[in-house]
Amino acid sequence: MSSSLVTVEITVNGVVQPRAVEPRTTLVDFLRDHLGLTGSHVGCEHGICGACSVLLDGEPVRSCCMYAVQADGMAVTTVEGLAPQRGCLSKLQDAFCETHAMQCGYCTSGMLVACHALVERTPQPDEAQIRDAIGGNICRCTGYQQIVDAVKLATSPGYQVKEARAQGTEASHG
């Protein structure tokens, strides 16, 4: 059986993206395969691991657990959209580097999205709130402690992104 294409218009990282998609295209496959935004990772594909987390109208959701057609007319922010500009890092991303909050990096984009959403809502989260916010994201490398440390560091008073990472000079492709 074949199904007909459906036209969608999804705003991704501030850019309106009109596309024709097969209805069974998940949002994460849309982001990766149709838009080339491969920062959102495909892990379990059934809502367990959290690697595909994105912000949908500002709230974290699993992009493997919805179809792109369901996001028609909505705004999506992926890990690529968290930094102020291309080649720079956000405070959270910078703090992840500082505390070594990643090893293989597979979960990192989902972790960053989940933590970003937390900090937007709760600028000074305590440890329990941080652990709750990443409760839906699985990491098999870090044991989570460095990720919790990164969020604490990023939200500590006066924390600034390291100069090189703030100006994008570390990014050769930027």
Place this chain on the structure above:
Amino acid sequence: MKAAPFDYVRAESLEHALDCLHHNGMDAKAIAGGQSLVPMMAMRLARPTVLLDIDRLPELRQVSIETDRVRMGATTRQRTVEHGTELHAALPLVRDALRWVGHIQTRNRGTVGGSMVHADPSAELPLAAVVLDATLRLQSQAGGERQLSAQEFFLGPMFTATGETECLVEIEWPVWEGHVSTAFDETAMRHGDFAMASAACQLALDADGVCRRAAFGVGGVDGTPLAFPQLAEQLVGYRIDPGMARELAQAALQQTEPGSDLHANADYRRHLGVVMLTRVLLKAAQAHRASPELQR
């Protein structure tokens, strides 16, 4: 892990949705939050040829808080209830249950009605619905509206009384009069995972801590969540003490038929059920004592 192809229909009205279900029957599946259905389709355990999106119908997302009940549209998001302070006051047990439901990412999309029709035996919201004796309203084009109690609605694991052309439209939760105290607890491999056993309790106690009304139930230990109204009746007129709580919990779990799986065999599940139920009975009784408005 990709869904089989399907046609997508976005409902423009409830009539449109019911018409689509009427004409497609079993081949169509309604989707709102999709937090259970999309994974089921990814694993091809569900394979609808028509996916009917009812998520954008405002008439299915109305919430009205009345003195003796809360009427909640089927596609009300779990996070709406989680963050609704007025709803917390009216339905404290639902608030307690939601703390155990999935994760932030799934509660942002998942709906209250979706949890009901999915009918996982260990799901928290169906347990709250059975304990509170909620009413579920279903509509179909041919049959109009019918109402079922939660007890009548849940038939078995992932199996409800919803007809193939019917759509769940509303959940009506009874609101108890006066001050109530509640407790919800469960054991899972990790917080947010499917519970091996869960228990929920709602009590109305007078100023002396004497039980005036009680409802409790368990999840994950049978094909559906179970409430025990006849055992709950035995609490009325008493102050709940640990011995009484354990005795009732044991009597309740004797009526269950738990399954066995990789994580817990039947005996262990029943044991966990007793522990969870004892715990929530005592916690609800103690929550009352800690309540400032009743310490005057």
